[in-house]
Amino acid sequence: MIAIDHVLLSDDVVEQQFVCDLQRCKGGCCVDGDCGAPLTEEETHIIAKIYPKIKGYLPAEYVAEIEKQGTHVMDDEYGYVTPTKDGGICVYAYTEADTGIVKCGIEKAWKDGVVDFQKPISCHLYPIRITEGDGYEMVNYEPRPTLCKPACRLGKKLQVPVYQFLKGPLIRKYGQDFYDTLDAVAQKINGSK
Structure with a gap:
């Protein structure tokens, strides 16, 4: 778990890879x-x-x-x-x-x-889902098991962590300083593996 201000992020946000593959999923997250x-x-x-x-x-x-x-x-x-x-x-x-x-x-x-x-922030941040708590937000990586398989494969192939794929939406939601802090934490976590 990564804590930045009032935001708690699952480790998957920095450890997993993801890049939307619209040619394969056809934008199914808007459908299903x-x-x-x-x-x-x-x-x-x-x-x-x-x-x-x-x-x-x-x-x-x-x-x-x-x-x-x-x-x-x-x-x-x-x-x-x-x-x-x-x-x-x-x-x-x-x-x-x-x-x-x-x-x-x-x-x-x-x-x-x-x-x-641009569009609802929940759509922009997908496959991240945010759950509101009492004074905090939980940020979890929740790709759809079947629908998002091509995106998970493409992310691994290209070596793009979820948080980097979602850089724009994360900055839109939380600001540049938040993203820079998350990036520094991610570099430490991923560098220690």
Whole structure:
């Protein structure tokens, strides 16, 4: 366990390797889950505000689901989450026609400069999951056993630790100083092996 400020990270975050392999998984993390992507309360407000701007990036059937369910829903276990279509695919997703890869409509709008919100932090940090405790956050590495096998293989082949693959999202969530501290700790841990 690694402790930095109020954040407790599992050793797997620095010891395991991971690099998304979209050609193999086809963005399955947006399709298959217990519920939609977890959202912070702040993110629910942001998404509600930007929804009119991202609506055009989404398939009509997903827009219909958002109109029916709302821009977010409540899950008994995870709290605020993105709505899903028939308990499966996230309604903010779309499928690229030429590749069959499922991607995020919010992120596409962000890349196009239409909105300044990239996507929910829980999506950006995947396969890291954060659990809130009493005054602390638990950060765990939780790839899906079958879906993420290609990403685990690619990470090992390229020798990219999870925390390095997720450098941008970790800095977005916790800041540059946090990441620099984590990197220094990881170098010590991985160097001692």
